[in-house]
Amino acid sequence: MILSGHEIRQQLGGNIVIEPFDEAKINPNSYNLSLHDELLVYEEVVLDMRKSNRVQRVRIPADGLVLTPNQLYLGRTVERTETHNLVPMIEGRSSIGRLGLFVHVTAGFGDVGFCGYWTLEMFAVQPVKIYPGVSICQLFFHQIHGAITEYASEKYQHNRDIQPSLLFRELGDEPRTDPQLELEFNPERHAGRGPVPARVAR
Numbered sequence: 001m002i003l004s005g006h007e008i009r010q011q012l013g014g015n016i017v018i019e020p021f022d023e024a025k026i027n028p029n030s031y032n033l034s035l036h037d038e039l040l041v042y043e044e045v046v047l048d049m050r051k052s053n054r055v056q057r058v059r060i061p062a063d064g065l066v067l068t069p070n071q072l073y074l075g076r077t078v079e080r081t082e083t084h085n086l087v088p089m090i091e092g093r094s095s096i097g098r099l100g101l102f103v104h105v106t107a108g109f110g111d112v113g114f115c116g117y118w119t120l121e122m123f124a125v126q127p128v129k130i131y132p133g134v135s136i137c138q139l140f141f142h143q144i145h146g147a148i149t150e151y152a153s154e155k156y157q158h159n160r161d162i163q164p165s166l167l168f169r170e171l172g173d174e175p176r177t178d179p180q181l182e183l184e185f186n187p188e189r190h191a192g193r194g195p196v197p198a199r200v201a202r
Contacts, residue, residue: 113150
């Protein structure tokens with residue numbers, strides 16, 4: 001069964017922790033979570049499951065940032081949550097989905113005992129402008145039946161920031177060499193052509 005908004009409120013401070021908490025964000029059977037003002041964008045041409053892929057940090061300005069299609073953006077919630085004796089899940093809000101923005105690619109399913117910020121895997125169907133602090137997704141809770149072993153992964157538990165994939169930790173040692181070449185920005189190649197353009201997020 002899914003907890004109602006009233007039951008979410010009743011379990012705050014016990015099985016459910018939401019920091020910061022805003023009474024206005026409680027829905028009939030969920031709670032709205034907000035988008036933090038930073039994103040991570042992978043810098044690799046090909047993402048490798050067996051390595052820690054390079055990322056670039058991008059700030060979302062107050063006047064908004066346009067997300068482009070065919071690009072994965074990793075964000076996080078403003079709120080830190082803890083859930084005990086319940087299964088937390090996040091889902092995109094319908095108003096966000098109607099703009100063609102996926103809030104999580106596949107990872108909306110949480111674990112009982114998870115404590116931390118929610119990393120969002122964001123993907124836009126068409127260009128869409130986003131803003132920091134917008135209510136981006138909704139958190140809801142399932143009751144769980146049976147003996148409980150709380151989530152305790154060293155990868156994502158008690159995170160403090162946006163977290164790229166740490167799957168490589170499950171697949172063995174990270175390769176010592178990087179077969180992918182970094183883009184080179186040589187000022188000499190731009191001599192007489194004006195200032196070298198700054199590197200921007202794709």
